[in-house]
Amino acid sequence: MSPVSSSIFLSRLQGLPVLDASGDQVGKVRDFVTQFRAPGRLPRVKGLVVELLAARRIFVPMARVQSIDAERLSLAGVIDARRFQQREGETLVFEDLFDRAVVTTDGKRATIFDVAMRGSRNRQWEITRAALRETTAKRFGFASRRGALLQVPWSEIAPSLAAADEATDRKVAQLADMRPADVARELHDMAPAQRTDVARALADEQLADAFQELPEDEQVALLNTLEAERAADVLEEMDPDDAADLINDLPEEFAEDLLARMEPEEAADVRNLMQYEELTAGGMMTPEPVIVAPDATIAQALAALRNPEVTPAAASMVFITRPPTDTPSGRYLGAAHIQRLLREPPSLMASTVIDTAMRPLTPDADLNRVSRYFATYNLVIAPVVNAEHQLVGAVTVDDVLDHMLPDDWRGDQMDGIEPGERADDGPDRRPDGGSDEQEVD
Incomplete structure (x- = not known):
């Protein structure tokens, strides 16, 4: 052409x-x-x-x-x-440029909502102009009026974009070695435009780990700033139970679109979890515990637990089932604690050291029953078995605590409030609602 x-x-x-x-x-x-x-x-x-x-x-x-x-x-x-x-070095127009905050050479603050390309004499195409919406002053957190529309030559915003890209690169480099909770806190503290730029620049796995540490409303808001295909990629990297919780908070049409874009196997895990009530063992469990067949040796079971992708809680126990060893598994036979596996000869079969006293949870067990179960058996992970005696997943103690804590505990953490402390607290309160202060007549 x-x-x-x-x-x-x-x-x-x-x-x-x-x-x-x-x-x-x-x-x-x-x-x-x-x-x-x-x-x-x-x-x-x-x-x-x-x-x-x-x-x-x-x-x-x-x-x-x-x-x-x-x-x-x-x-x-x-x-x-x-x-x-x-x-590397490529920019997608709709995904990466639209909604970017810029400053024109004459000092106007705006966001990009369109760009124009034009053919050059050497048969190449170049971005020549940008359509902008001017940023307006805000009162009480809301724009006082819709911003004016501008059309400017690309040269008027190029310096601003270059400076923003450099700042984003520096911030991404700073986040590289941080723990997920610290990355989440950094995202929480950023201005919306910077948060969007940094989120788009982070690797899928790192962004997914940080997502899981953000309050639910911030997860939804940040997911909406991502292009749909990227949002689906991030959901694939999240733990299936966390991804299911997040998708349940989205509008139905948007949720179905994201599930359709996910890899079929990952989407199937999430859909399976979405059939259970949120505050039940089925709704809290992960469908990816460590499972081995009955003829697996202790050495093979320990090798599976040493997988660096297995969390510390999940690595505390191996589950033994008849084939298949993916959930929903063949008939559930039992579980072996890692402490017991470490004390026995590696050549023994893992099925010989099953904890016979521990009964599994059912998918419909409510939060109260699940928490008492963990306290009774002193566990950090527990098996979930259905009526057909199949292992369908496992609940970890961090998921139990997540649902037992107040709904806004992640928001408190983002704001630097320590556990057991509230910004508006007066005297320390006892669990029964009383106060440590004495009344004075």
Whole structure:
């Protein structure tokens, strides 16, 4: 396609059908891939991300685009059907640029809501202009009026974006070695625009770990700032029980869209957990405990527990079932404590050291029963077995505590309030509601 003299605003192309050389629809426009260049040079539009009808996303170079109009985008030649992977230094227009906060060269604060590309003489495409919504003053946390709309040359916002990218890179580097709870606290304390930029720059696994430490309302708000495909990737990295809790807090249509984008196996685990009431063993359990077959040796059981991806709580016990050893498993036979496994010869079968005194939980056991169970057996993980005697998951003590604590305990933690302390507390209160202060007549 020969470059055109007029600019094309890219939001008008989002979702358009993409036709192949024979005129058949192969997918739709999902995004455009750009590359920032040296100061003074306009960003280059490298190509577009096309979502095939099979829901897979591929990259198509701009050289393959034959024509663009208001109703369709047509391709020429052979396209590469390999799954799209964003590379270092690439920026997605809709996912990474839209809603970015910027400052124009004359000092106006605004956010990007569209950009325009234009063909150059050397048959390349460049981002030439940006459509902005000016940021308005706020009163009592709300905008006093809708911001004015601006159209500016790209050069008027390029310095601001460069400075923001450098700040984001520095912040991501600072977060690299932090514990998930500390990363969550940092995200909580950031301004909304910076929080969004940093969240988009973090690796999926690190962002998922931090998500699980945020208050539920902040999880929902931050998830909504991510492009749907990225949000689904983050949910896949979360513990299935935490992902199920988060999805239950989303609007039904949005939740179903995210589940459809997740890998089928991960989505199946989450859907399975969503069938249980939240404050039950089934609603709190993880479907991925450590399970071995009856003929596994103690050495093999310990090797499974040493997997670095297994949490300390989950590594305290191995469950023995008939095949299959994925949940829902074959017939549940029992569980062996890691302390017992460490004291026995490695060549013995793990099934010979099962704790026969410990009865499993049922999926419908309520929070009160689950907490008493943990106290009775002095456990940090407990098996959950259904009526068909299948192991369907395991509850860990951190999930029990999460549901026993006040609903706002994560918010308190984000605000630096220590356990047992409230910002508005007066005298220390006893559990029975009394006070340590004595009345004075």
